[in-house]
Amino acid sequence: LxxxxxxxxxxxxxxxxxxxxxxxxxxxxxxxxxxxxxxxxxxxxxxxxxxxxxxxxxxxxxxxxxxxxxxxxxxxxxxxxxxxxxxxxxxxxxxxxxxxxxxxxGGHGIELATIHRFTHEWERRASVALRDGNPEVLATYQAAGRLHPCPDAEQGLDEVFTRWAAARADGRDALMMARTRTDVDALNTRARNAAHPGEAVGVTGVRIGERDWAAGDLLRARRNDRRLTIGDTHVRNGDRFRVLGAGPTGGLVVEDLGGRGRLELPAAYVARHADYGWAATIDAAQGATTDIGVVLVRPGLDREHLYVAMTRGREENHAYITPDRTTDPEHHGPRAPESADRLPPVEAALDILAAALANSGAQDSAHTAREAARARAEEQARADARTADVNAADVNGAGVHAEAARTSRRTRAVEIPQDHLDTSARLADGQARMGQLRESEHGIREQLHAAQAELEQLPRWSRGRRRDLVATLAGHRSAMGAIFDERVGLNSEIEVLSRLERQQTRARAVPAAREDSYEPAERLRASLTRSTGRLAWPRPVELAPPSAQADQYRARHHARDAYTFRDRDDDLGLGR
Incomplete structure (x- = not known):
């Protein structure tokens, strides 16, 4: 398959x-x-x-x-x-x-290291380095004359076509490639104009859909159709044909380039699912093998597409690099290096290729994405811990003790509400349940591995035991799935409870912090009151007794607090 x-x-x-x-x-x-x-x-x-x-x-x-x-x-x-x-x-x-x-x-595969495609031994080794994203291999390709800087996209397209046409003139099979359909259409246009020089295609050929077709054109099918049989197979996406002429029913009579025979492609299929076939997108070229591969490289290409494009040819693979960015609105590749606009042509080309090798467009499976996120979170936690240690070391001893005293006083000043106690209890229960699920998952995983190992060692004639083991494996996998689903829901609940507990803890600390905020003002008033007797006239106005004025201030402040937001963010995503 x-x-x-x-x-x-x-x-x-x-x-x-x-x-x-x-x-x-x-x-x-x-x-x-x-x-x-x-x-x-x-x-x-x-x-x-x-x-x-x-x-x-x-x-x-x-x-x-x-x-x-x-x-x-x-x-x-x-x-x-x-x-x-x-x-x-x-x-x-x-x-x-x-x-x-x-x-x-995860170590579940066997890797085949011997490469058989390439004629040159150096290109076999270079393709492995290209696959790994090693930028040092670019010097090898450059020394072999495989990298060609171009000042702009038009010259790049012209040179790709020229290299392809020269290879075809020498009797070798060649393939033109580009990342976007816009560039592929431009390459196909150049090839078709060369195939029909000075020809009025609309007169000598036939127009189907948005394209003109004439004998000798190359056609690439873009859709599987099992109703269109050829040889012992059918028309497949990616098949290439040579046009022989107009068909009796209004379609095109074509000949398969792979030698499977001839057939007439209906006009409806040609109009909707056929392109000129001299050039191909890199995606369509994956899996193809030719004598010479020629690719147009623009800024923004990723490592996977560069690797595929530079490994299609058995004898030679050439890259023509232009600093012009893609104009295809459907292309969403990585951003190109800005330095490519400021460097000399050769250095700019190498910079574009190095950026391609550094950018992977591969998808991550859910497991890989989860592990990567976990690793990033752990690294961030370690970085935060290091920062906290540095900041703590910069605080003098007196400041540390003073802060500890204030924190202790604030914590004691407010009684723990019942809803805070309930949240803490639910959080502890959830964390305990998560630990139980981890232990259960570990045990089931060991049983699953043991059953799998036994199944692999069983002889073919032990069908009864095989059926039992297969059923056991299915049960273990089902249990693992149920545990995973419960852990996902429980993890979300734990995160919500953790945020709620932090919010409630901060809410308890706010009143005590406000009580502390009055102390400097009271001390200042007391100091001013005591000092007025020693000052020369005119003396400052005598302030009211500190305790009475502080009581009035507290009463007004607490009355206003009932209508004041204490925090801009409640840590549950409900802040302003």
Missing amino acids: APSARAAAELAHATGQRTDTLAKWLHDRSDPRGPGTGAANRSAWTRLDDRTVLMVDEASMASTLDLDLLINVAGAHATKVVLVGDPAQIGVINGPGGMLATLHQ
Whole structure:
């Protein structure tokens, strides 16, 4: 199985086995039509048992949702699933992804280190460094004459086409690539103008949809259609054809470049799902192999797309780098380095490529994102602790003791309300329950690993025990899921209670802090009152007795407090 029809076709060619897309296989397995045409064939193709091995090629492009469904189906029948792919390549286009990378990082994979595609040994080693995002490899590509700075996008497009045309003139297969459809259309336009120099296409060809077609044009299909059969397969997304002419029903008669034969593509399909096929987006080129790969690089390209683009050619791979940023409104890549506008051409090109290697566009699975967030939180907590230690060291001993005395006095000054006690009790119960869930999860995980290890060691003829172990594994996974769901809800509740407790603690400290705030004023008044007898005339006006005036001030202040916000933020997201 493979995520795309093109990848499935490549897999069939390499293995000689029947292949299909992952989505189609899952659909056939759950097909509600029942008996009928092809029902027996579908049933045999999707039947699973403990002797079946399901292999998914290009698994980095497989949606996590599809993989989850596949694993559950396979696990119910003790079927082995093997995921094959490169986590460093472009991932899922639409939908959640990142599962292959997560499994690989967790040590669950076997890595094949020998590379067979490239003609030159140095390029095999360089491709590994490119995959790892090592910027030092750029010097190797530059020394080999593979990196070509261009002053602007127009010259970059021209030079990409020139390199491609020269390779085709030498009889070698070549592929032009770009990140955006805008650039791909520009490259296709250059190739078509060269294929039909001075030709009035609207007269000698046929116009279908928004494009003119003539004999000799290259066409790329952009949609799978099992109704359009060719050879023993069908038209697939990414297939390339050569146009032979207009068809009898208004479509195009085309010849498959892979040698599968000819067919007529209906006009409706050509209008909606066909592009010129001389150039391709980097996403569409993933999985393709050619003699010479040529790519236009703009600022904002990420590591995965650069790696794929620079590893399509067996003999040569060339990058033409322009400082012009993309004009495609649908492109949302990382920001380009601003230094690229101020450097000489060669240095600017290297800077753009280094920025691409430093920016990963790969998706993270939920597990990876959670661990990354946890690591960031722990690092932030350590940094905050270090900052607090430094600040505490700067405070002199007298200040520390004075602050401790004030804190103690404020805490004692206000009685703990019952709602605060209830919040603290609920928080303690939640934290205790979280500890129990962690212990339960640890125990179930150990049992799951033990059952999995036993299942892997069982001989094939122990089918009864296999069924029991499969049921046990399913039960353990279900229990793990229930624990996870409860932990998610409990964690949210603990966070809310923690915020509420902090808010209540601050609310208790405010009255005591206000009592302390009156003391400096009273001491000042007392000092002034005592000193007036020693001052020369005219003396200051005698102040009222400190205690009486302080009582009046407190009464007015407390009356006003009933209508005053004490805090701008109540720590529950309800502040102004």
